Amino acid sequence: MTPSERALRADAERNRQRLLDAAQALFRERGLDVGVAEIAQRAGVGRGTLFRNFPTKQDLIAAIVIARMKEATDYGRTLLDAPDAGEALFGFLEEIVGRQQLDRCLFDAVAHTFLANQEIRAAHADIVGGLDDLLSRAKEAGAVRSDVGAMDVLMLVKGVCEAASALATTEPAVVGRQLDLVRAAISVSGTDRPLRGRAPTLADVERAHPPTPATVAEASA
Amino acid sequence: MTPSERALRADAERNRQRLLDAAQALFRERGLDVGVAEIAQRAGVGRGTLFRNFPTKQDLIAAIVIARMKEATDYGRTLLDAPDAGEALFGFLEEIVGRQQLDRCLFDAVAHTFLANQEIRAAHADIVGGLDDLLSRAKEAGAVRSDVGAMDVLMLVKGVCEAASALATTEPAVVGRQLDLVRAAISVSGTDRPLRGRAPTLADVERAHPPTPATVAEASA
DNA sequence: GCACAACCGGACTGCGCGGTCCGGTTACGA
DNA sequence: TCGTAACCGGACCGCGCAGTCCGGTTGTGC
Structure with missing residues (x-):
């Protein structure tokens, strides 16, 4: 610090x-x-x-998590120059899933506890930002329906990771298949039904994981 | 026993x-x-x-899990008579997600450890069977693309549950929205791209969670 | 080459929890 | 009514782990 x-x-x-x-x-x-x-x-x-x-053991975990998240964010940035905006987006999603598959437990930790950590929160926001950029470009290119938000997509992807980790060890191909379904979900199809509610935002997620007094103190120490 | x-x-x-x-x-x-x-x-x-x-504490948890799974299975059966096969399927998915939202932690447990328990395994297989029936009817009715399997759908749903539990406490509406996306993923859209690989089966999942010698012994005790 | 930062690694504490034991009590059911 | 199954609940054990302490050692940086 x-x-x-x-x-x-x-x-x-x-x-x-x-x-x-x-x-x-x-x-x-x-x-x-x-x-x-x-x-x-x-x-x-x-x-x-x-x-x-x-x-603390938590500090060790946090350090690793942050490093991994930054790597993913950097990779996302490189895709902003890709010619095909749709492929760039889906490529990023594949990458994220691949990384989470490798470090399954780490991201479990993030989901459950670690968003209380300020640094991790920031790294998370960066990833969402990067995804948002890719998503915007994909929408402009007409590859993705306009009513889905970055958090919609991130939640789907996170879901795929979770579900896949239950059996990825024996059938890695299943992950790709699930991602194809995600792609079908957010692609423009001509027969789209409207989605309920409004797109969730990063703020919604962060609100659900408030920083604890403990971590605030820790951050200022 | x-x-x-x-x-x-x-x-x-x-x-x-x-x-x-x-x-x-x-x-x-x-x-x-x-x-x-x-x-x-x-x-x-x-x-x-x-x-x-x-x-054992595990036995207590298992008893609850099994009861809940049976309830869900029973509900699924009642939907087999519904007039609209598509709506029946999606209604079942809503129901499953709702239940998992309530008992989040229980199903975490199932995913991670409890498929080793024979009874839970059986209850799980029943749910998959019920889902398969609903899915078949929905396909015949032309509501769902024919190349998705029950496990494809179940994985998507499980994913939604996981992802949603991260922020459902503050925004319950998000779950419905995610389910709309799942619906978009598996609905016939006319512009469907083929899915990678083959549909995963129940056997694939079970293979990834082999019954431990301990649970086998326990079941026969 | 010297001072000191950094390291080693065993011993120790504290903690929480699952699970066991058991002597005394309650209330079911025939 | 009465035998006994089931219950109560405090004391106790074992276990595993995070985190601390510290006296002796190593190797870095100046």
Whole structure:
């Protein structure tokens, strides 16, 4: 947070990175339940070192989540220049799903608790923003119906991730199939029925996950 | 399991039901994390009584889940006589989502662990069967594209539930909107693109959640 | 080459929860 | 009425894990 933290010593930085890598790998393999002891061991450092870098297991998780979200956002930006706006959008959706499939448990965490964390909230908003840009272009290009919003799409995609994770291990092809159905859902079809209600907004989601007093305090510390 | 268990004494049966009701209510309010102590207290019984009726917290949860699934299946059957096959199908989907919204955490549990339980597996298969019947009728009536399978639909619906639970507390209308999108996804539109792969089957899902040796033993006990 | 930051890693604490035990009590049901 | 099944509920156990402490060690940066 405070930029005044003097740069880490070389070995400290190295260890920090090792911890992130080890945690990431273990979380992928076995979920968030892996113990800190094992993470430290896999990283080849002592437990003390882990807690020096990340005072709390949650902090460690959050660091990984944020890094992953930023990667996705960056990828989305590169698609803004793509010639076919529709394909760009659907490509982004594929990418998001692919990433969430890899790091399933991490995004579970985001959904349930971590939107209370300010940094994660910001990273999330960035992704939504990027998606919104891609969606707007796709609408202009006539590839997507005009009455769906970014959160509509994001919810569908999140849903696909969740549902797919139940059986993706044995049938990865199913994910693509589900995405095809999402595509059918939001494409212009000529026989579209109107959608109920209004498009949900980012604010709606954030309102449902208020930052806790604890995280606010933490952020200002 | 064994039908030879002699009927419970009146007060025992009463307590059993109280426990189910209390657990159900608490799970709805605060998720599966509520402790057994609190459940017993809310039911107005001692902890010993809880464990006599349900040797394990998991058993308690499973009992509730199975009851809920059976209710949904029964409702589905009543729709088989409805005049409009398309509306019947979509009505069933609304119903499923509504139920899952109420008992969010329970179905999380199912997805993650409980398909290993034979009874739950059977109840799940029944629901899929019912959905399949409704879907077939809707296809014959020309309301739904012919290349989607019951599991395709179920996955979409499950996805909607998951995604919605993230913000349903503040915006219940969003769920209906997502269901409209699901409807758009599987309706005949004239401009349908082919779907990747083949329709997933119940067997695909079950294969991904093999019954554990433990549950097999438990079922035969 | 030296001072000190960073690391090691075992021992320890605290916590919460599921599950067990049991002696004393209640109320069902025949 | 009476035998007994079922209940009560406090005490207790075990477990696993996050997080702390600390004395001894290593290796970085100046």
